[in-house]
Amino acid sequence: MIPASFDYVRPSSIAEAVQAVGSAGEDAKVLAGGQSLLPVLRLRMSYPDTLIDLGGIAELRGVREDADAIVIGSMTTHDEVTRHPLIKQYAPLLAQATETVGDRQVRHLGTFGGSLSHADPAGDLPTVALTLDAQLHVEGPNGSRVIAAKDFFLDYLTTALEPGEILTAIRIPKLGEGWSSHYEKFNRVAQAWSIVSVAAVVRRDNGAIAESKIGLTNMGSTPLRASAVEGALVGAVVSPEAIGEASSHAAEGTNAPSDLSGRADYRNHLAKVLTKRAVLAAAHR
Amino acid sequence: MTQVSVTVDGVVYTDEVEARTLLVHYLRERLGKVGTVVGCDTSNCGSCTVLLGGMSVKSCSVLAVQANGSEVTTIEGLAAADGTLHPVQQAFYDSHALQCGFCTPGMVMASCDLLAENPNPSEQEVREGIEGNLCRCTGYQNIVKAIQAAGRAMSGTATSSTATSNTEAVRA
Ligand SMILES: Cc1cc2nc3c(=O)[nH]c(=O)nc-3n(C[C@H](O)[C@H](O)[C@H](O)COP(=O)(O)OP(=O)(O)OC[C@H]3O[C@@H](n4cnc5c(N)ncnc54)[C@H](O)[C@@H]3O)c2cc1C
Numbered sequence: 428m429i430p431a432s433f434d435y436v437r438p439s440s441i442a443e444a445v446q447a448v449g450s451a452g453e454d455a456k457v458l459a460g461g462q463s464l465l466p467v468l469r470l471r472m473s474y475p476d477t478l479i480d481l482g483g484i485a486e487l488r489g490v491r492e493d494a495d496a497i498v499i500g501s502m503t504t505h506d507e508v509t510r511h512p513l514i515k516q517y518a519p520l521l522a523q524a525t526e527t528v529g530d531r532q533v534r535h536l537g538t539f540g541g542s543l544s545h546a547d548p549a550g551d552l553p554t555v556a557l558t559l560d561a562q563l564h565v566e567g568p569n570g571s572r573v574i575a576a577k578d579f580f581l582d583y584l585t586t587a588l589e590p591g592e593i594l595t596a597i598r599i600p601k602l603g604e605g606w607s608s609h610y611e612k613f614n615r616v617a618q619a620w621s622i623v624s625v626a627a628v629v630r631r632d633n634g635a636i637a638e639s640k641i642g643l644t645n646m647g648s649t650p651l652r653a654s655a656v657e658g659a660l661v662g663a664v665v666s667p668e669a670i671g672e673a674s675s676h677a678a679e680g681t682n683a684p685s686d687l688s689g690r691a692d693y694r695n696h697l698a699k700v701l702t703k704r705a706v707l708a709a710a711h712r
Numbered sequence: 713m714t715q716v717s718v719t720v721d722g723v724v725y726t727d728e729v730e731a732r733t734l735l736v737h738y739l740r741e742r743l744g745k746v747g748t749v750v751g752c753d754t755s756n757c758g759s760c761t762v763l764l765g766g767m768s769v770k771s772c773s774v775l776a777v778q779a780n781g782s783e784v785t786t787i788e789g790l791a792a793a794d795g796t797l798h799p800v801q802q803a804f805y806d807s808h809a810l811q812c813g814f815c816t817p818g819m820v821m822a823s824c825d826l827l828a829e830n831p832n833p834s835e836q837e838v839r840e841g842i843e844g845n846l847c848r849c850t851g852y853q854n855i856v857k858a859i860q861a862a863g864r865a866m867s868g869t870a871t872s873s874t875a876t877s878n879t880e881a882v883r884a
């Protein structure tokens with residue numbers, strides 16, 4: 428199908444974009460890679476009167492090092508993320524999860540910032556941002572602000588972005604010495620979204636887990652941290668039994684959906700199994 | 713209306729389009745490049761795949777205005793002027809990699825993209841590399857063979873004109 432008519436604006440700087448979004452009013456939408464937005468427009472599930480295309484803003488693209496963190500421009504494509512040496516070195520979880528997103532065509536256009544702003548609970552990258560304690564840089568009519576990932580995802584397809592605000596960059600702390608990570612994705616066929624997935628980042632000390640961060644994809648209306656597992660893992664020896672025991676808490680505090688891909692109780696089971704796999708894989712890296 | 717200027721299959725076109733025009737509709741309806749087809753409404757099937765700035769994209773999920781100033785290659789731009797097929801097209805023909813042929817334009821373009829990055833992909837790498845393209849007829853078997861054969865033909869490592877599944881031997 429063909430999208431409904433809209434006006435099209437292509438600013439060339441962040442300042443121009445904020446200006447354009449502000450003057451376009453409530454029914455404007457920002458266009459990043461279009462890999463979620465264009466399907467929605469084609470199905471006429473959304474009727475923006477203006478599209479503000481961020482594709483011409485060079486300052487929104489690219490990855491740089493900044494002291495103990497890396498800073499990724501919101502318009503950096505999935506493909507660029509999977510290839511970037513700084514991301515491979517300092518945020519391998521992001522590189523690994525991004526490789527599982529969609530297919531080559533989708534990764535050539537889709538962007539990191541677009542994925543986070545879209546905030547689909549089945550999306551892989553919101554979970555990665557939450558698990559790595561990312562900081563989201565935002566520009567809007569009232570200036571700039573920084574939102575922690577844990578405060579950014581509010582509900583299904585709903586973020587803390589205020590009307591007129593644009594996500595400009597994502598700051599991710601470098602993976603510390605002794606830490607390792609793994610993203611365990613469970614989907615039915617190639618190219619499909621996660622039924623459930625688990626991100627695990629762990630620090631080993633003397634054959635046991637000293638600290639961990641565990642994130643869950645598609646176990647509620649937002650990405651979630653499995654804090655009960657994070658607690659139970661402290662001091663757990665790296666063995667299938669001990670990690671399995673700690674992972675049995677993975678569904679606590681979650682609110683998994685029931686849909687065509689599976690019922691909530693099936694997802695609760697998956698969360699435990701996949702958490703165990705993710706932690707063991709991370710610990711053996 | 714917005715003006716776009718795009719180089720498609722080596723020819724520069726400048727047109728006024730509605731902003732909502734999808735790249736695939738611009739190609740088919742304005743330029744008559746009907747080799748690129750539409751197989752779904754959900755960005756899943758990949759039959760509309762073209763190269764945009766040398767990278768595969770689903771042309772149903774890009775606005776024509778987003779392609780402004782870029783170079784687009786469609787299935788119609790692959791063969792030589794005298795009709796000699798591109799090695800990927802030839803390999804699809806030789807390996808019987810199509811039945812109804814509807815997925816083929818997208819499959820061939822996705823294959824070109826994959827082979828440009830990895831000229832000698834393993835079977836697994838081919839299957840993952842074309843995960844964005846669905847075929848409802850062939851069961852993919854001969855498509856995988858064709859892509860590997862094309863890779864060998866293009867990198868000059870072909871040992872025979874027929875597809876073999878033994879890529880390791882060819883690599884060695
Ligand atoms: C076939 C297919 C398979 C897919 N599979 C997966 C998968 O397995 N896992 C996964 O995680 N994703 C998957 N995706 C989605 C993909 O990751 C998209 O790239 C992503 O969801 C949206 O990014 P985008 O840059 O294309 O954003 P767009 O589609 O352009 O925008 C998405 C939304 O975010 C808003 N937005 C975008 N950028 C900004 C910004 N900088 N500031 C404020 N608002 C903004 C837009 O207004 C829009 O509402 C798939 C998509 C397709 C088509």
Ligand code: FES
Nearest residue numbers: 751752757758772
């Ligand atoms: S027509 Fe199906 S992905 Fe473009």
Ligand code: FES
Nearest residue numbers: 811813847848849
């Ligand atoms: S040959 Fe018919 S869909 Fe692929």
